[in-house]
Amino acid sequence: MSPTLDQIREHFSGPGLALSVTPTEHAAKGYHLDVSVAPAGIVPAAQALYALGFGLDAITGVDWIAQNEMEVVYDYFHPASPLRIVVRSRAPRDNPEFPTLSDVFPGARWHERETHDFFGIRFAGHPNLIPLLLPEDADYHPLRKEGAP
Amino acid sequence: MKTDILAVPRGFWSLLTGMRVTLSQFFKPIVTVQYPRQTLKMPPRYRGHIELILDPETQRSRCTACKLCERACPSDCILVEGAKFEGEKKKSVTQYELDFTKCSLCGACIEACPSDAIKFSREYNLASTSKEGYHYDLVKRLAEEKERKSL
């Protein structure tokens, strides 16, 4: 019942789903498949993976100030198979906007609030996007690269 | 229904075994140490704050003030100053300040020291009423240690 790597690969190699699908060596990178999708493709990817039995592990924000882009990396794990899937997506740095996953994975609410705290990335449709770890009235985003204190 | 009836005696029996266990502990010896009156010996690798080693032959510290430990410290707690006295090849340490309030006892300084001049001390009751009480001057402590040894 646990899905196989190529089953996921040919799912993502469908038309218009993913920008690039690169299988990686777990011993070298720590995950088996690295899929990068457009911001719009995040929710369908999550729904597909959830249907296959994957769980959301973590959401990581990365601030690529050189390329003037904000990146968000979604980690998925599967309870029955050792597969680790990484779905990443980029958005322009001055208006970082990603759709929220909280309808598919309620656990994403906290991860997204935290990424919003640290990077200022807005997640459209998030029910309660207020600071999670920073004080309630925090308007600074510590992990942005432009020399935030 | 039958399991409910049996559950009561079995449950009561589990209570009794629990009480038997605590009663058996009641007569066991005390395992705690009356701290201020009795103290425990720290193992050799115990990590107290760092201190300079007194080199037995030269009766001086082996530190050559190369500041490698200062650079290796993640929380910049070490301040080293040295001076080159004439008649000697290498510099010797004149001031060695350790700010123990920020030290996280990771041992990076000891590993970085080329002439292994510092080691962890085995002191643990370091009470003080002010933050300055935790700024240790290791050169002065070394001098005191030398006096104590010479007595």
Added chain:
Amino acid sequence: MSAPLKIEPATGSGETFVLNLGPQHPAAHGVLRVKMTMDGEYVMRAEPVIGYIHRMHEKMGENRPLAHFLPNTGRVDYLSALHYNHAFVGAVERAAKLEVPPRAEFIRVITSELNRISSHLVWWSAFLLDLGGFTPLLYAFDDREKILDLLEGLTGSRLTYCYFRFGGVVEDLDPGFAERTRKFIAEMRPRLKMYRQLVTDNIILRKRLEHIGPISPDLCLKYGATGPVIRGSGVSYDVRRAEPYSVYSQLDFDVPTFPESDSMARYLVRMEEIVQSLRIVEQALDKLPDGPVLGKVPRVLKLPPGDYCYAVEAARGRHMVRIVSDGKEAAYRLKLRTPSFSNLSLFEEASKGMLLADALALMGSLDLVIPDIDR
């Protein structure tokens, strides 16, 4: 609070009142605040408010060279510090492709498993303290003291260890460590039998925990709960088996799972894990090869650009360190995926409509360490 908080209308009948559990409260282990909207004794909505001990470890990882972040790893989850050392060190070794001598790997497994046992003992005593039993705490800390003495003799510290280095460990085993550890294992097994008689089989505890706080496997997937929480729901997901790291593939131990998915199942999983960890330490001591304990490491460590992850099975669940490197000396981005964060995130949904005492039993069974949540 300036920001308007959206509280859904209470589903209960009568009017509700908001009860603040924490941040200074005997049941919240550490500075965790839970805003409970209560209807009498029933919890309508328990919203954890976190961030009271947030130290921004991830920013510290970015503005200092890699080696300087090592002491931080022990402070993220101080109860399983060695697991967190292992994750960070493993991520750097995986990125820089450093060679770790086999003896060092075995020492890492031995010390990590001892750390897991000491963490489970702290969980067990704090959990029973929550349920009103005071004595088990003293017995558990008596046993834990033996582990701390073992690790103090070896590493020099008792709680926040900084013993692992890139490419191995700081120092080899101190003389007599193996014998003392075997003696400890021999003494621990009868103590575990005593714990079972005193607490596990106790009818009062059974009534307190059985059918309380059910967490379905699907809920675990939705919230990313791992470790004893997901294994208590019948899913045998253990990072040591799913993504074998270090030398766990050479050791045989089984992953305890209990399908009942209630607080009692999570309790039994952790008690069984102590037994398994004892087995692992015993095998690792038998198979301990000779040789160096620290591999060759370049003086200035620069990681090739890229995104590297390394996951370990910490005491509370899956801990992953992600290092995104751009080739410079410091990590460009350091992500710490901590298990308690996800385990707590399901508390709001899992505790709806429960009694206050049961909601606390559920929170105790999640085994939370607050700095692990806030980072």
Added chain:
Amino acid sequence: MSLLSTEPLRLLASLLLIIAFVGLNAAYLVLAERKGAGRFQNRPGPNEAGYGGWLQPVADVLKLISKQIMVPPESDRLLFRMAPLVVLTPAMMCLAVVPFSDTLVARNVNVGLLMVFSFGSINVMAILLSGWASRNKYAIMSAARVVSQNVAYEIPMLLVVITLLMSTGTLDLSEIIKQQAGGFWHWNFFRLDVNPLAPVTFVIFFICMLAEANRAPFDMAEAESELVAGAFTEYAGMGFGVFFMAEYANIVLGCSLATVLFFGGWQTGLGALPASWGAWKVLIGLGFFLAKMYALVFTVIWVRWTFPRTQFYGLLNLSWKILIPISLFTLLLSSVMIKLFA
């Protein structure tokens, strides 16, 4: 004349003795509990104040007295101050009826047992009072719990006592003890001819006594992990001290009642003592009574340091679904046995 000259003085002296007994007991039972808890947990318990810690109660009392009693602002002042008194007085008055020895009883009322139970139920009102008066969410929740808990455990206790009364036939405590004279097999605990389940009735009585005093597995009122300090959260200093004294007075009362009803009060259980000893008999009786009582108090401490707290519903289920049916059954069984054989 005799009523005027000796009786009031004697009554006053015995009441003072009882108050001293309760006060001293409360102080030194706290020490015994902490020492006992220590020994159960392989640690010494308080041993700094005085040799072996015997001055610890003095230190505790001095600390409690020196603390300022704060009355929370919007609380009900009168009720807040009255609650500690209301909780202590019933315990003391009940002890007035308990016969410590052959002649050592403050006022031997011939409906002693009835008086004990009627005063016993005031204890619940006091905790409800303190919970309500301190206007604190935790306190109100704990007060609500205490009321339902005490109601749930009053019934099995009374049923068990009724079973006992059928065989003793009198409410007078001294009379009950006199019936249990002779060898220890005459004690009601061993009187299987009248009530074959006598040990079971004792266990039920003991459990209900624990629940009445809010002790050990049933300490719902002061469930630290949930309700901080329950109904006494807002009390500081001597206010809290009095609640503490009341708790231990209730334990002493419960244990002495259990000794009187089940273990023959001041009877020595070794047959009648020779008359020649005279005054010594009173002291020996007192010694035996205290020994039995403190054995039961030790069990109360032992139970507290062994078990976790029951869940509130578990507590009520235990009473309504298990204790009451069993006590009803023993009542029936005992009445049948008395009808047929006695």
